[in-house]
Amino acid sequence: MNGEHTDSLWTRxxxxxxxxxxxxxxxxxxxxxxxxxxxxGKVAWLLVYPDTYEIGLPNQGLQIIYEILNExxxxxxxxxxxxxxxxxxxMRAEAIPLFSLESHLAAVQFDVLAFNLATELIAxxxxxxxxxxxxxxxxxxxxxxxPLVLAGGHSAFNPEPLAGxxxxxxxxxxxxxxxxxxxxxxxWKAAGRVSREGILRNLARIPGVYVxxxxxxxxxxxxxxxxxxxxxxxPARVIKRTIADLAExxxxxxxxxxxxxxxxxxxNVEVFRGCSRGCRFCQAGMITRPVRERPADQVVRLVxxxxxxxxxxxxxxxxxxxxxxxxxxxxxxxxxDDPNCxxxxxxxxxSLRVDAxxxxxxxxxxxxxxxxxxxxxxxGTWRMRRVLNKLxxxxxxxxxxxxxxxxxxRRVKLYFxxxxxxETDEDVLGIAELGKACVAIGRRYHPHVTVTVxxxxxxxxxxxxxxxxxxDSVEMLDHKVGLLREAVKPVRGLSLRWHDPRxxxxxxxxxxxxxxxxxxxxxxxxxGGTFQEWTEHxxxxxxxxxxxxxxxxxxxxxxxxxxxxxxxxxxxxxAGLHRDFLWQxxxxxxxxVELPDCRWTPCYDCGVCTGSGLEHVxxxxxxxxxxxxxxxxxxxxxxxxxxxxxxxxxxxxIG
Amino acid sequence: xxxxxxxxxxxxxxWTSHRDVARMWERALRRAGLPVARTxxxxxxxxMSFGLALPTGCESIAEYLDLGFExxxxxxxxxxxxxxxxxxxxxxxxxxxxxxxxxSLQQEVTSCTWEIxxxxxxxxxxxxxxxxxxxxxxxxxxxxxxGREVEDDLRPSLISLNSEESVEEGSLLVAETAxxxxxxxxxxxxxxxxxxxxxxxxxxxxxxxxxxxxxxxALPVAVVMGEPVSGRAS
Numbered sequence: 001m002n003g004e005h006t007d008s009l010w011t012r013x014x015x016x017x018x019x020x021x022x023x024x025x026x027x028x029x030x031x032x033x034x035x036x037x038x039x040x041g042k043v044a045w046l047l048v049y050p051d052t053y054e055i056g057l058p059n060q061g062l063q064i065i066y067e068i069l070n071e072x073x074x075x076x077x078x079x080x081x082x083x084x085x086x087x088x089x090x091m092r093a094e095a096i097p098l099f100s101l102e103s104h105l106a107a108v109q110f111d112v113l114a115f116n117l118a119t120e121l122i123a124x125x126x127x128x129x130x131x132x133x134x135x136x137x138x139x140x141x142x143x144x145x146x147p148l149v150l151a152g153g154h155s156a157f158n159p160e161p162l163a164g165x166x167x168x169x170x171x172x173x174x175x176x177x178x179x180x181x182x183x184x185x186x187x188w189k190a191a192g193r194v195s196r197e198g199i200l201r202n203l204a205r206i207p208g209v210y211v212x213x214x215x216x217x218x219x220x221x222x223x224x225x226x227x228x229x230x231x232x233x234x235p236a237r238v239i240k241r242t243i244a245d246l247a248e249x250x251x252x253x254x255x256x257x258x259x260x261x262x263x264x265x266x267x268n269v270e271v272f273r274g275c276s277r278g279c280r281f282c283q284a285g286m287i288t289r290p291v292r293e294r295p296a297d298q299v300v301r302l303v304x305x306x307x308x309x310x311x312x313x314x315x316x317x318x319x320x321x322x323x324x325x326x327x328x329x330x331x332x333x334x335x336x337d338d339p340n341c342x343x344x345x346x347x348x349x350x351s352l353r354v355d356a357x358x359x360x361x362x363x364x365x366x367x368x369x370x371x372x373x374x375x376x377x378x379x380g381t382w383r384m385r386r387v388l389n390k391l392x393x394x395x396x397x398x399x400x401x402x403x404x405x406x407x408x409x410r411r412v413k414l415y416f417x418x419x420x421x422x423e424t425d426e427d428v429l430g431i432a433e434l435g436k437a438c439v440a441i442g443r444r445y446h447p448h449v450t451v452t453v454x455x456x457x458x459x460x461x462x463x464x465x466x467x468x469x470x471x472d473s474v475e476m477l478d479h480k481v482g483l484l485r486e487a488v489k490p491v492r493g494l495s496l497r498w499h500d501p502r503x504x505x506x507x508x509x510x511x512x513x514x515x516x517x518x519x520x521x522x523x524x525x526x527x528g529g530t531f532q533e534w535t536e537h538x539x540x541x542x543x544x545x546x547x548x549x550x551x552x553x554x555x556x557x558x559x560x561x562x563x564x565x566x567x568x569x570x571x572x573x574x575a576g577l578h579r580d581f582l583w584q585x586x587x588x589x590x591x592x593v594e595l596p597d598c599r600w601t602p603c604y605d606c607g608v609c610t611g612s613g614l615e616h617v618x619x620x621x622x623x624x625x626x627x628x629x630x631x632x633x634x635x636x637x638x639x640x641x642x643x644x645x646x647x648x649x650x651x652x653x654i655g
Numbered sequence: 656x657x658x659x660x661x662x663x664x665x666x667x668x669x670w671t672s673h674r675d676v677a678r679m680w681e682r683a684l685r686r687a688g689l690p691v692a693r694t695x696x697x698x699x700x701x702x703m704s705f706g707l708a709l710p711t712g713c714e715s716i717a718e719y720l721d722l723g724f725e726x727x728x729x730x731x732x733x734x735x736x737x738x739x740x741x742x743x744x745x746x747x748x749x750x751x752x753x754x755x756x757x758x759s760l761q762q763e764v765t766s767c768t769w770e771i772x773x774x775x776x777x778x779x780x781x782x783x784x785x786x787x788x789x790x791x792x793x794x795x796x797x798x799x800x801x802g803r804e805v806e807d808d809l810r811p812s813l814i815s816l817n818s819e820e821s822v823e824e825g826s827l828l829v830a831e832t833a834x835x836x837x838x839x840x841x842x843x844x845x846x847x848x849x850x851x852x853x854x855x856x857x858x859x860x861x862x863x864x865x866x867x868x869x870x871x872x873a874l875p876v877a878v879v880m881g882e883p884v885s886g887r888a889s
Contacts, residue, residue, distance in 0.1 A: 010667075017670050017712065018712050018842070018852075023670040023711065023712065024671040024672065024675060024711075027667040027668070027670050028667070029667055029668060029742055029743060029744075031682075031742070259668065259671050259675055259679060259742055260671055260672065260675045261675065261678070310682065310686075311681070311682025311683060311684075311685040311686040312685075313685060
């Protein structure tokens with residue numbers, strides 16, 4: 001091929017491909033992939049997703065940053081993903097470092113390695129990829145010759161476990177801050193990349209950027225005391241970045257269309273960012289406030305242009321709760337009626353909630369084949385759902401399920417959490433009761449329906465009201481799953497799936513650990529523990545050994561209830577939420593007190609809007625049909641509240 | 656109306672699978688806005704049918720795709736319209752309208768020609784190996800099938816094996832292999848012959864009826880006269 005970069009590793013990489021699984025992971029060449037010129041005037045970013053190609057490629061955050069950087073005159077960006085274990089060992093055997101997919105250049109040829117931290121369990125992969133890049137693992141060991149290691153994404157909201165390995169974190173929306181960082185980096189590069197300390201200090205001056213090495217962590221009595229800046233340039237609290245208007249950032253404009261199969265292999269158009277429903281377990285909802293809707297006409301244009309450009313026949317309208325989008329009905333109707341789209345196009349509406357969808361929308365979207373439907377009531381009893389602030393009554397769920405089965409669906413999946421504050425065995429068994437009732441409803445319409453109940457253990461997350469709550473132990477979660485297995489067994493058509501409680505515990509460790517957990521991560525990585533989010537590679541034993549070696553206990557980090565005044569490892573990081581608000585909301589959870597959705601009810605001052613001078617950007621002053629929690633405008637349960645979701649993906653329940 | 660396309664798969668894109676290629680085509684056809692007919696049934700699909708699957712990692716200048724259209728299209732324009740919409744390395748070489756009574760590619764194709772780079776062996780040594788194999792009645796290979804190791808004989812599928820000079824180091828094995836009783840992958844052929852495998856390129860698929868042997872679509876002269884396939888760099 002022409003235009004191969006002179007330093008391309010391709011001729012060394014290609015001979016490995018015949019003997020590894022899914023070699024198309026390593027070739028690049030996607031529609032939308034860029035071939036940037038590596039010139040001295042441009043800061044070279046390698047954007048790294050620390051999981052496999054097929055998981056990482058669809059990540060919209062990475063693609064947005066990729067386009068924004070490549071549009072700049074003073075920046076270029078290429079991508080890398082974690083090579084699967086077969087490829088990694090082949091690469092290490094041949095001394096081939098982590099490489100970019102566009103030019104197949106070694107990672108060290110870039111000025112910056114920027115990691116996307118979408119989940120906690122990828123932590124050991126981050127270390128592995130830094131090492132595979134040939135960059136010293138620890139920030140303090142890196143020299144002027146090494147690239148800077150940056151990170152962003154939802155898991156960066158507790159940056160402490162990875163603080164020893166990442167030079168700087170960017171918190172919150174990346175659209176603006178990435179440009180500001182690039183300007184600082186461009187000056188550093190132009191000056192010959194001297195003084196690592198200097199560039200880190202300059203980065204720390206940018207709002208939303210956290211440079212861990214500029215902070216002193218102190219402990220007393222085996223517990224965290226405080227994380228304090230060492231120098232005046234570093235802010236005492238790093239506040240996340242928030243873009244005010246999604247309309248100004250219509251990205252990705254040229255979504256990557258891969259040559260090989262990936263997850264979520266369809267066009268994605270983000271219809272809004274943020275969520276104000278206030279589900280107390282949901283970190284995504286808490287840290288992305290306020291709600292910022294994209295104008296409906298822009299959504300329609302992005303869908304139309306995106307489908308025409310990509311050749312996809314399926315589009316997903318993404319957000320944390322898509323049915324809440326003011327323009328949802330119009331947008332769906334417009335897309336489906338577009339003569340250019342004809343009958344081929346299908347619309348996916350992930351992350352719909354059980355209490356918010358209209359009959360009209362369901363009817364429109366169900367066109368084409370019907371896959372399974374997914375609802376996420378999260379709690380097994382109404383009491384539990386008040387604790388979670390997921391205000392779905394049993395009747396709401398039944399009406400939704402009835403609507404689904406009566407319209408011809410045969411499979412329904414229900415997502416639940418266990419290990420919740422104040423939870424009793426009765427609450428847990430309520431999950432099975434709901435499942436049974438849903439099967440009974442389905443049988444009225446078809447003799448063979450299946451209802452799958454999917455259960456995961458609550459992992460309390462930083463910056464949520466549950467950040468003080470002690471996570472259930474493996475034994476407690478095993479007990480609860482056991483109760484459900486017994487309860488579900490005699491019911492034909494009802495099946496149970498559960499997330500491995502052992503994995504939940506490690507997620508808990510990484511979600512709420514302090515800087516000492518970095519040693520644990522390194523230990524696990526050195527013991528070969530990569531791809532820990534993959535069931536076949538996850539190994540709790542590795543983590544327990546590492547904790548023992550580091551003198552830390554799961555009890556202390558994960559299972560213990562924390563006190564209100566206790567220092568939290570992320571207290572110096574702000575998602576805009578008042579700590580007082582979160583504590584009060586936690587107390588209200590325990591008292592089963594509901595909190596309405598502040599999009600359509602008066603502000604209760606969580607801190608985000610008042611602190612940042614922003615407010616929700618919504619096109620409609622009315623809550624969506626189908627009701628919205630606590631606004632007193634829910635449809636009566638007797639009416640059919642239909643929630644229809646087509647081929648809904650797992651992302652719908654995660655929060 | 657039906658049309659048959661002959662296309663290439665060269666360079667990096669050779670590491671994609673047969674299924675990946677099908678998806679690329681579906682997207683390219685949608686982007687082109689061509690009136691591809693759709694199958695009936697519960698989940699309508701575009702009417703496309705591919706010939707023999709090309710093993711992942713092999714290159715080709717002889718891949719075929721039959722397409723059904725809702726109404727007639729300018730067949731001579733298809734290469735120019737579609738090639739820019741396909742990934743780099745996948746190009747439509749020639750297109751022709753297909754008579755209604757033509758059988759499917761899968762049924763009709765009887766053999767394939769492969770050009771296989773054999774590094775580390777000079778052409779005369781390779782010739783000796785090939786003559787030895789052709790003189791025997793059997794070429795047993797062991798392979799895994801559904802988790803169990805089975806023994807198989809490649810010899811009945813070998814029509815001709817020739818050794819030629821290569822533009823690269825080593826030599827070039829030109830093999831014609833039958834599709835019956837079963838097709839032969841270049842990788843298993845090289846293994847059975849005790850040779851290491853360089854790049855492999857399918858240069859032709861053949862349809863044999865009695866004494867007549869032809870390609871489903873012959874390459875236009877301009878393509879044939881181009882540089883030798885085996886010398887292509889990625």
